[in-house]
Amino acid sequence: MPYEFRMPNVASNGIEGFVVNWFKDEGQPVQADELLLEVQFEKVVVEIQAPVSGILTKILCPQGHVVKVGQPLCLIEEEATEVAGGSESATPPVYAPEETTHIHGETEQRSQSTPVDTQDPGNRTGDVRATPAARKLARELGISLEAVPGTGPSGRITEEDVKKFAQRSEKTDLKAKRVPLTPTQRLVGARMLQSLRETAQFTLGREIDVSALIKVRMELRQKGSPANMTDLIHKAVVRAILENPEMQAIIDGDDMILPAEVHLGFAVARGDELLVPVIKNAHRLNLNEMAVERRRLTDAVLQGIIKPEELQGGTFTITNLGTYGIDFFTPVLYPKQSAILGIGRIVERPVLENGNVRSAQFMTLSLTVDHQVINGAPAARFLTRLAELLSQPEALLES
Numbered sequence: 449m450p451y452e453f454r455m456p457n458v459a460s461n462g463i464e465g466f467v468v469n470w471f472k473d474e475g476q477p478v479q480a481d482e483l484l485l486e487v488q489f490e491k492v493v494v495e496i497q498a499p500v501s502g503i504l505t506k507i508l509c510p511q512g513h514v515v516k517v518g519q520p521l522c523l524i525e526e527e528a529t530e531v532a533g534g535s536e537s538a539t540p541p542v543y544a545p546e547e548t549t550h551i552h553g554e555t556e557q558r559s560q561s562t563p564v565d566t567q568d569p570g571n572r573t574g575d576v577r578a579t580p581a582a583r584k585l586a587r588e589l590g591i592s593l594e595a596v597p598g599t600g601p602s603g604r605i606t607e608e609d610v611k612k613f614a615q616r617s618e619k620t621d622l623k624a625k626r627v628p629l630t631p632t633q634r635l636v637g638a639r640m641l642q643s644l645r646e647t648a649q650f651t652l653g654r655e656i657d658v659s660a661l662i663k664v665r666m667e668l669r670q671k672g673s674p675a676n677m678t679d680l681i682h683k684a685v686v687r688a689i690l691e692n693p694e695m696q697a698i699i700d701g702d703d704m705i706l707p708a709e710v711h712l713g714f715a716v717a718r719g720d721e722l723l724v725p726v727i728k729n730a731h732r733l734n735l736n737e738m739a740v741e742r743r744r745l746t747d748a749v750l751q752g753i754i755k756p757e758e759l760q761g762g763t764f765t766i767t768n769l770g771t772y773g774i775d776f777f778t779p780v781l782y783p784k785q786s787a788i789l790g791i792g793r794i795v796e797r798p799v800l801e802n803g804n805v806r807s808a809q810f811m812t813l814s815l816t817v818d819h820q821v822i823n824g825a826p827a828a829r830f831l832t833r834l835a836e837l838l839s840q841p842e843a844l845l846e847s
Contacts, residue, residue, distance in 0.1 A: 450502075450505055450506070450523040450524060450525045450526070451499070451500050451502065451523065451524045451525075451526050452520050452522075452523055453498070453499055453500075453520070453521050453522050453523070453524055454518050454519060454520050454521060455487070455496075455509075455515050455516065455517050455518060455519045455520075455521055456496065456517070457517050457518075458487075458489065458494045458496070458517070458756060464514050464515070464516055465487045465488045465489035465494075465514070465515055465516075466487070466488055466512060466513060466514045466515060466631070466635075467485060467486070467487055467488075467509055467510065467511050467512060467513055467515055467521075468485075468486040468487060468488050468493060468511070468584075468587075468631050469485060469486045469511055469583065469584075469587070470484070470485045470507060470510070470511055471483050471484060471485060471486075471580070472484060472485075472504050473504070474504055474505065474506060474507055475503065475504065475505070476503070476504055477501075477502070477503055477504075478498040478501065478502060478503070478504050478524060479498065479501050480497075480498055480499065480500050480501045481497045481498065482497060482498045483495055483496075483497055483498075483580060484496050484497060484498040484504075484522075485521070486580065486584070487515060488631035488632070488635060489756045492723075492754060492755075492756050492759060493584070493631065494756065495580060496521075498524065499524075500524055500526050501526065501527045502524045502525045502526040502527045503524065503525045503527075504522060504523075504524055505522075505523045505524065505525045506522060506523040507521075507522045508520045508521055508522055508523065509521050509522070576593045576594055576605070577598060577600075577602065577603060577604040577605065578593050578596075578598070578604060578605035578606075579600070579604065579605070579606055579607060581606075581607040582596075582605045582606055582607045582609060582610050585607055585610045585611070586610050587628065587630075588627075588628070588630045589610070589614050589627065590625060590626060590627045590628055591610060591613060591614060591617075593605055593610075595613070596609055596610055596613045597609065597613070630721075632721050636722070639782075639783050640780050642783055643780055643781045643782065643783050644780065646783075647781055647786075647818040647819075647820060648818060648819035648820050649780070649781055649816055649817070649818060649819070650816070650817065650819055650824075651778045651779070651814055651815065651816045651817075652814075652815045652817075652824070652827050652828060652831060653776050653812060653813065653814050653815075654812070654813050654815075654831045654832075654835060655810050655811070655812050655813075656810065656811050656812075656813060656834075656835045656838050656839060657799075657808050657809070657810055657839050658794060658809050658810065658811045658838055658839070659808045659809045660839060660840060660841055661677070661680055661838050661839070661841045662677070662794075662809055664680065664841045664842070664844075664845070665677050665680060673735070673736055673739070674736055674739040674740055674743065675735045675736055675738070675739040676739070678714075678742065678768070679735060679738055679739040679742060680735070680838075680841060680844055681766070681791060681838065682712060682714065682727070682730070682738055682742065682766065683735050683738060683844045684834055684837040684838050684841070684844055685712065685764070685766060685789060685834065686710050686712060686730045686731050686738075687837055687843070687844070688830055688833045688834040688837060689710050689731075689764055689830075690710065690731055691833055692826065692829060692830045692833060693706045693707075694706065694821070694822060694826050695764060695786070695787045695817075695822065695826070695827075695830050696710070696763045696764055696785075696786065696787070697786055697821045697822065698784060698785070698786055698821065699820060699821060704821065707763045709728075709729055709731065709763070710729070710730045710731040710763060710764065711726050711727070711728050711729065711730065711761050711762050711763045711764075712726065712727045712730040712762065712763075712764055712765075712766065713725070713726045713727075713762030713763075713764065713765040713766070713782065713785075714727070714742065714765065714766045714767070714768075715765070715766070715767040715768065716745075716746050716749040716750070718749055718750055718752075723749050723754065723759060724759060724762065724765055724782065725745035725746070725748070725749055725754060725758050725759055726745075726758060726759065726760065726761055726762040727741050727742060727745065728761065735844060735845060745758060762782065762785065763785065764785060764787055764788070764789075765779075765782045765785060765787075765788045765789070766788070766789045766790075766791065767779050767788065767789070767790050767791070768790075768791040769790065769791070769792065769793075770791050770792045770793035770794065770811070771793070772793075773793055774792055774793060775792045775793060775795070775812050776790075776792055776812050776814055777790050777792070777814055778790075778814065778816060779814060779816045780816065781816055781817075781818060786817060786818040786821040786822055787815065787816065787817045787818070787822060787827075787830075788815075788816050789813060789814070789815050789834075790813065790814035790815070790816070791811070791813065791814075792811055792812035792813070792814065793811070793812075794809050794810065794811045795809070795810055795811075796808070796809050796810075797810065811838075813831060813834065813835075815827055815830070815831055
């Protein structure tokens with residue numbers, strides 16, 4: 449009886465993803481722990497290895513289909529082994545001294561006891577030999593791997609080979625190109641459309657004098673604190689949420705639920721992708737602890753090692769376009785959340801105060817809320833309190 453391989457618990461139960469790519473076709477042999485398929489979960493591509501050795505007899509969830517944890521993926525007819533005199537007659541697997549697994553093009557070391565195919569299949573599709581990272585990049589750029597020269601071992605195509613081929617093509621081919629959407633673009637697009645379709649979104653804006661906040665940031669730097677401007681803003685947002693808990697309210701049937709914890713999501717750009725890691729229980733962290741966790745999550749995103757569960761469970765999200773020179777924008781709610789805060793750039797301009805002119809630093813905040821849950825007055829109260837905390841930031845230094 450064939451082995452029914454189900455989607456392993458690599459993401460929280462109930463979270464949907466979809467199959468990005470199968471590295472084996474029906475009828476082909478597979479080795480235990482060999483790369484079998486890629487599944488997109490919450491902006492993270494997770495690579496799935498074969499659980500057993502045998503023949504892939506049936507793919508139950510083809511490329512592009514939605515998949516959940518526990519759902520059958522394929523059937524594998526396991527290899528039969530004969531035991532005689534206490535030893536297996538089958539040839540024992542050959543172990544590679546070291547093998548790597550790729551997540552978004554980055555690598556992490558795997559166990560030295562991983563069995564590999566002695567024929568070194570190279571993640572074949574037909575006669576093309578390429579690494580998973582090369583295949584992913586080729587799909588995103590709309591490049592046929594058959595046209596790419598490989599410089600890796602035994603002619604295997606590497607990610608760098610695909611990049612060089614794309615650069616050469618850009619110089620010689622000025623025609624319009626059809627580029628398929630990446631899995632991340634498809635997921636994000638679907639979620640944003642869902643958000644706009646299911647919520648009554650409106651945005652409020654407020655300008656804040658952050659001169660004192662910048663001064664506090666400089667003092668923290670001199671003291672060797674890991675906290676920067678972003679962390680001070682995060683701390684102020686958490687404090688304002690605790691005082692205005694309706695900003696995290698969500699609708700559940702005819703009721704409204706106000707979460708007791710603050711799980712703060714913040715947007716991190718990696719190339720053209722935008723991921724939102726979550727600082728869990730941010731209300732329990734002091735400023736320095738929050739800074740350390742924010743930096744850890746940011747590095748994990750940029751290095752491609754962020755875990756699916758670290759991108760889930762947020763109750764409020766912050767997104768910053770100020771570093772791109774943007775003053776004001778309309779953030780779109782993350783699904784199931786009722787508020788998101790946009791951070792604009794900091795600009796300097798003169799201010800008339802008590803008959804005197806002084807130089808001041810200003811920043812614009814853009815708050816989008818779901819009008820089904822949060823009315824204009826509560827949203828305005830939240831922004832007012834946040835403005836107070838950022839204008840008089842001494843309270844943020846308290847534990």
